[in-house]
Amino acid sequence: MTRLAHLGLGAFFRAHQAWYTERANALAPGDPAPAEQWRYTAFTGRSPELAAALTAAGNRYTLVERGAEGDESTQVTSIAASFAGDDTDAWTAAFCDPELAVVTVTVTEAGYDAATSPAPGRLLSGLAARRAAGGGPLALVSCDNLAGNGEVLHGAVVRLAEASDLDLARWIERKVTFPSTMVDRITPHSSDPLTVITEPFSEWVIAGDFPAGRPAWDAVGARFVDDVAPFERRKLWLLNAAHSTMTYLGLLRGFETIDQAWGDDEIRATVEQLWNEVRPVLGFEDAETDAALAALRPRFANPRIAHRLEQIARQGREKLAQRQRAIMAARLEAGLPAGDACRATIEAFDEIVKKGIARVD
Structure with missing residues (x-):
């Protein structure tokens, strides 16, 4: 099922959230969680080149975990579709999909200022389309290296909504959750769009509710806690x-x-x-x-x-x-x-x- 969307398609997302989802999808029956397939519709921040390269490759890429003693490679298939950031039709369609349950975000620490970044406005436009289509609840999950990132994302989106549509702001408060996360994995830049280089270590700590469900990230190493701080x-x-x-x-x-x-x-x-x-x-x-x-x-x-x-x-x-x-x-x-x-x-x-x-x- 394509029940996930992501904003900020890049190396870190593919080494982290998409990789955790790939591993959760690989769980066999009888493991801590059922082998339910969750896949991503992913959007770049701005540039269309990466989305085009991934689309041409069937949205498959290789993750290389580069340890001191050698490499371990994994084929990642948890991305179902990749789109350029300015593809508004695909963006609207993703948010209007009644199956959508989670939207993850990696737009860097500077991406939460609506005055200088389009990200909060894009998220708000997607939520407005979902509300108009009668869509149900979902979780918006910031995965950027920012203290209290869930609260920051919540504030950026709701303030923008309050400035233009109070009814939409109230709908967001009722229907949308903003879990906070702590993420850690060093991912150097790679010139090959179909290969992501990363270190063997990874960590993901999450606090918050997922009202429409989520992948079994906790069964593959993610840690769910009451407070990320x-x-x-x-x-x-x-x-x-x-x-x-x-x-x-x-x-x-x-x-x-x-x-x-x-x-x-x-x-x-x-x-x-x-x-x-x-x-x-x-x-x-x-x-x-x-x-x-x-x-x-x-x-x-x-x-x-x-x-x-x-x-x-x-x-x-x-x-x-x-x-x-x-x-x-x-x-x-x-x-x-x-x-x-x-x-x-x-x-x-x-x-x-x-x-x-x-x-x-």
Whole structure:
């Protein structure tokens, strides 16, 4: 059944939501969930090229999980149809389909501002068409790296509706849910539209209701919780804060990628110290934190997924405020010293700015 739609057809969606759906579809009878086939109608953000390439290939593509020791390839068939973002007829038809149950969204963090992005307006137009067609409830699921992304998407869509059609806004409040998610999987750019390169690790944490049903994502690794916020903080303070530490210390030593920085004994020791500083203010049991760190170490060491320091360095002041400075504030509030590893990261950032080694704005 084509009961899913997606906005933001790109590499991350194909490495994450479409891949989870592929695996859920592969469940055999007797497994934790029935082998019900859910497939996507997917739309690009703007460009038609990717949709055209996928359509020509029967909407099949190869997902390559690139581990340190080798590759594992999977043929993904969970996309039933691909369309350019400006195909309004296909967009309207997808939303008017009474079988549609879930719409997922990956439009980047900047895509939720109706003043600068067409995404909220496009979603609203689809919902308006669904309401006019007498369609039933559905879930709109943001899968972007944005804190409280479900609340952000809800606010963007409902505010836009209230400005033009109060009845539509009320219908959305009654019929549409906006689950929040935390997503994690490094997916470098690939020049081949029919091949997606990604790391072996993936994580998907979801909180919220799906009034018209959903694939058995929970049976293939997705985690359903009451509140995503603690998991967002865990990712921000363990993974992202470590990225900042390795980036600024690594750039000062002439490194270019995360695996190179992780391979430096002093930098790796500083990251481990950072994690020790985070642990008492993270809010998780030691076993949960230990499991998260055990997954991070091989990810950082993987030399075949090139995560470039110059890319991570950008928007550094904003990132440090959410990462190292927030950790320091939490420690001080808990009556603990601010933290030497956090301070070392900020000092390295200041040195990068002073020397003009990398773009950090």
